[in-house]
Amino acid sequence: MxxxxxxxxxxxxxxxxxxxxxxxxxxxxxxxxxxxxxxxxxxxxxxxxxxxxxxxxxxxxxxxxxxxxxEKLNEVSDWVEQYRQFWEARFDSLDNYLKELQSKKKKHGKKK
Amino acid sequence: MAKRNDLEITRVFDAPRKLVFKVWSEAKHLAQWWGPKGSEIEVKTLEFRPGGIFHYTMSFGGGKMWGKFVYREIVEPEKIVFASSFADEEGNSIRTSFIDPWPLEILNTVTFTESAGKTTLTIKGAPINATEEEYNKFEEMTASMQQGFGGTLDQLAEYLLKIKE
Missing domain, CATH: 1.10.10.10 (Winged helix-like DNA-binding domain superfamily/Winged helix DNA-binding domain)
Structure with missing residues (x-):
């Protein structure tokens, strides 16, 4: 292990x-x-x-x-930083996707 | 709140909670947003229930990687707790060589709260160790304030700094 x-x-x-x-x-x-x-x-x-x-x-x-x-413990802080960057990027992507979904909905709404 | 080592990440989304929760819980939605920029996600398995798994591939620039979540707790539409890891094709958790150091598995707690039509999403992360026994010890550690640890990793980071001084 x-x-x-x-x-x-x-x-x-x-x-x-x-x-x-x-x-x-x-x-x-x-x-x-x-x-x-x-x-x-x-x-x-x-x-x-x-x-x-x-x-x-x-x-x-x-x-x-x-x-x-x-000094090995720095790896933990490095990881914390990477985890943060990882999720900030995912949240950007989620934000874009939600906007896309909702703008589609609005367009459909207006069509009637 | 925006401390560098704070392992609690919060973002407000301009969408109702029901929708935000939905895109976390359905394969067709996850495939659209989950995954790094420029990558394509293919969902192999999604069992959105406690004990169920989300097993997927990420393809980018000719490379392919597998990832996995194991859901531990789901409270619709408020909370999802899952262990995440890199995986192999069979769904076993594996370490990856290109991000180092990275824990084998990470316990993520995502909470969804709604206010005035907007949703606040908070994610907390903590490394999980190889065995259940050690996982329990991590829980024990986060529960023990005496040791200088709290529920979130920023306290862990602070502690680490403290003993390094």
Missing amino acids: RRDVFQAIADPTRREILGMIAHKSLNINAVSENFDVSRAAIYKHMKILAECGLLEIKQQGRERFCEGRL
């Missing part, structure tokens, strides 16, 4: 993890201690975040740290 940024942010735990590592890289264990769920569950979320390109896990000596790669 392809991983993308939308999938990454769909889960509240993952968003919380992102919030924690947004400004500083943190030891993996330190991150998982902040949650009530099991460490394994947090690792799984980190793995998904890593696969989505939003987090990188780095070995430093005996410790493992996770670092945020938040």
